[in-house]
Amino acid sequence: MENSHVRDAMHTPTETEGSAAAMGAKIQAQGTNVHYGDKHALKDVTLDIRAGEVTSFIGPSGCGKSTFLRCLNRMNDTIDGCRVSGTVMMDGEDIYDPKIDVVQLRARVGMVFQKPNPFPKSIYDNIAYGPRIHGLAANKDELDEMVVTSLEKAGLLAEVKDRMDSPGTGLSGGQQQRLCIARAIAINPEVILMDEPCSALDPIATAKIEELIDELRENYTIVIVTHSMQQAARVSQRTAFFHLGELIEVGDTEQIFTNPRHKLTQGYITGRFG
Amino acid sequence: MxxxxxxxxxxxxxxxxxxxxxxxxxxxxxxxxxxxxxxxxxxxxxxxxxxxxxxxxxxxTAFVQTEIRLPISYDVAVIDPEGVRDAAEMRRANYGKLYRDGIQSLFPEVEGRTDRRLLNGLVSSGATFEIRDAVIDSPDLIGKKGEIWVPAADDVDMLVKGRIDRNEPENTRRVSDKEIAWVDALQKDGRLETRFNWRFFTQGDSREPELAGIWGAVAGSFLTMLVTLLLSFPLGVATAVYLEEFAPKNRWTDIIEVNINNLAAIPSIVFGLLGLAVFLQFFGLPRSAPLVGGLVLTLMTLPTIIIAARVSLKSVPPSIREAALGLGASKMQMVTNDVLPLAMPGILTGTIIGMGRALGETAPLLMIGMVAFIVDIPHGFTDPATALPVQIYIWADSAERAFVERTSAAIMVLLAFLIVMNAAAVILRSRFERRW
Amino acid sequence: MPFSFLLLVLAGLAVISYRFGTARARAVAPGRQSQLHSRPMYHGLYAAMWCGVPALLIATLWVAFQPLLVKGLVMGGLPDAYQALPEARLNLVWNDIRNLAIGDVVRAQPAPEIQAAADTFHRLYAIGNSALALLCLVLAIAGASFALRRVSLTLRARNQVEKVITVFLIASSMVAILTTVGIVLSLLFESLRFFTKVPPLEFLFGLHWSPQTALRADQVGSSGSFGAVPLFTGTLLISLIAMCVAVPVGLMSAIYMSEYAHRKFRAIAKPMLEILAGIPTVVYGFFAALTVAPFIRRFGEGMGLSVASESALAAGLVMGVMIIPFVSSISDDVINAVPQAMRDGAYALGATKSETIRNVIVPAALPGIVGGVLLAVSRAIGETMIVVMAAGLAANLTFNPLDAVTTVTVQIVTLLTGDQEFDSAKTLAAFALGLVLFCVTLALNVFALHVVRKYREQYE
Structure with a gap:
């Protein structure tokens, strides 16, 4: 019974594929599999992520949504015993092609993590880190400007402009997370991946981040993993539902939440499991 | 869009x-x-x-030793002029003359005091003891003629082993041309050979490199380690058990803990000073004794054992303790019957590692006089003794060229002991390692 | 009766008491063992304890204090002419008596008083040993019979035994405290005596070190000079050289092992590096003195430099290698304590591995690394054998690594080995140096452990 559902589900996403490509897909995953040692963590996922939109991944914990997210900037490379197969195309290039340089890829695909992880450096140095290593700023003034712009975009500038030299770890949790977002956008990426960015934050900080995500959508393609369906409904235009390592259903957020095609999705949305 | x-x-x-x-x-x-x-x-x-x-x-090369086969005439007049065959008397006889006569008889052409003395010098003075022991072992040799292998002097040994360069000019070389000619002649006659150096493993220290052995030092180390083990193991385990299982968590036990961690990092030589001031000066225990060495090394090793034992005790899961207590065992019974046996492999591993460190330790032993020149093999805990690493230090300090190879060989023996101990620790750990 | 034999006899008696104890406990309750308060084994242990412990305590105390007592009696029995001697000379006399009595060194013609004293010494020891043996046996048998008489259904033998064991456990944990107290007291006392002869300021800040004091007061150069600054600078110089080797090599090895190395490479190379830590220091000393020092000398001369045959460089270099595994294992711990999130953050920004390590991991781990390096420095300062064998005795006040320097530990060893009277400024100076060494290493350790602990807490 369960199996037949899954089989059905595998065809569901591909139905929307044609239209997605037409909409200008930034990233196209085709038959992506991930193995951690013996564990088959992600099974044959095919999914498009459209440019200039927020796509959210939802599903119960351990469903593979974070694993898939980490495929998109090859963060899985840093984990021992992790193998990725299938293709992930970004602007028509396979990012797992041996010719693709992972450093250059990550400069294009930024990432924000579940727990805020500012470096044990000053606020300024945290933001300046990316531009510095990539050599994006020609001089100090340009770097200063980049830092200020990024903080501005992340909505943090007003709160920290008087203490740019104090350590980033001294900020509150929500501020730290916005600092990490500012750090990610300082290198001006094309895509920003967010792995449950609000799970460690209080509701007010969460609201601020969500607002920020909405603003950032103008300039960046955003993928967000979230365990909160409300959040997915609030911030994203498209939603993908994962279950047990498989992509069950993907579609416009409104459609997924109001009229899910798949029973599993429906069960999850209505809170029957999770 | x-x-x-x-x-x-x-x-x-x-x-x-x-x-x-x-x-x-x-x-x-x-x-x-x-x-x-x-x-x-x-x-x-x-x-x-x-x-x-x-x-x-x-x-x-120290594991072999150059020896010379000498013809000896066991002269009654020299060994036992009164003919009483008394062993004590015979021990005092002038055996030196016998080996000197022996080597002279091989080179009858050598004349003059200086040259003869040079010739005698080819043979180690240890030949005296070889001949004496041969006579005491079988007194019927007396009055007969025989051949006996005796050790060559250290310079000859070095020459034969190629440690002295024959091409060096004679005035800077340790061995003269004459001596080289004699050695070559002996070699041609088959009277000179390198043989397995059993003396190195059975003798005590000596001023003569060719007679010096490590047995005295090994025995000293063994006695010292025995004292260390007998004291540090029970004390260390008892301390660990107390701190881990019984001690209340208060200021006092905190002090003990901090104290143990600091003791582990105090330079070993300070323990030597402690031993000198307390054990030797205050309690008047004998100098150079394995007992004192063992006491000092015990104090040094204790922190290692305590720390290892505590880690091992800590890794025994609380469920085991709860089960034992739940069955009505007293706390002491729980510890001795259930917890300690499970923690024992870890404790033993830590103990072996601590003992290995103690075995290689030198500095504190210098402070308590184990650096003395001691020829006799120690038999008790208060006999003057030295230890293997100290013996290495003493030999490394000696001027004779031949001591370099002995020192290196002693180091090899010491390292062999350490390798065996560490291998034992590794095996113990892998055999009994338990994952909870 | 030799002491070890006495111990064996006591152990034998204890075993016999154990047997009797268990047997009696069984006999008291034939067939109704469950009515015994404690199992027979505990009755046996109870008897064995009463048999062994008091006798053992007495024996230990006796052996510890017998020499003091004998010394007092023998020295008290010497004629007045000897009593009037200064303390230092008196100690020499005592050494003579003891050597004579033990038969260690046979002097040609001992003075009759000395010979008599040696005989007394001998006699006292003989009496003492037999008295001890007798006392121990009596105590053991009395204790055992007392305990055996008390065996009954209601005897709370287990509680008694456990109480004794608890006392033993507590006493054991006191040993560590006593050791520290012993170290502090002995160093402090001897140092204070030294400072009555040499003012502390002169010792700590004097620039000239030559501890050769003459035996007689009228000899030339009778007052040595005890300015320890050259020793401190020498120690620092060698430690500095050692750190210059150990810190970069140790740190880089740790980084390579934990961040780059293939698992198989790590499995082989890591234990190999640890072998370095297990090699006795005397072996390093031998290698430094016989191989490294001549090599550096030849090399330096080849470059037209004058190198002392016992250069600070050789000793420092080898000491540095000895400390490598220490630095690398601490760095390894510290680096692994940096949360994975830090690495992820840097990687996600597109940092390369080395950029992540240099800009994020090492700065994050810096407090821990500094703590580890301080611990390593304290090791280097206290290291003895390498410098004794490879550094010289010349107390040069220099920072040239090619010169010979001497260190605190070298001087302690030279001052205290060989025969000399115990109370001269020369030997006491060793304790003052020991005190300095103890204080410095202790301070370094306490500080470093504090830093490392604070660092760990930060990431927990």
Missing amino acids: SELTVKSGQGGARTRELVAAGIGKRYRAERRFRIFGLVAIVSALVFMALLFASIIGKGY
């Missing part, structure tokens, strides 16, 4: 360009850094290889 994409595309393009421009340089830095790391490890390992190679290269 399309406008937005263009916007982000533009910014992205610039980033992409700049990143691509710098990437080569960054990867070169990456490679350099990586090579630094590899070079660090490799240089440490190369140093170690050099150390071992140098010690083995210097020392392997």
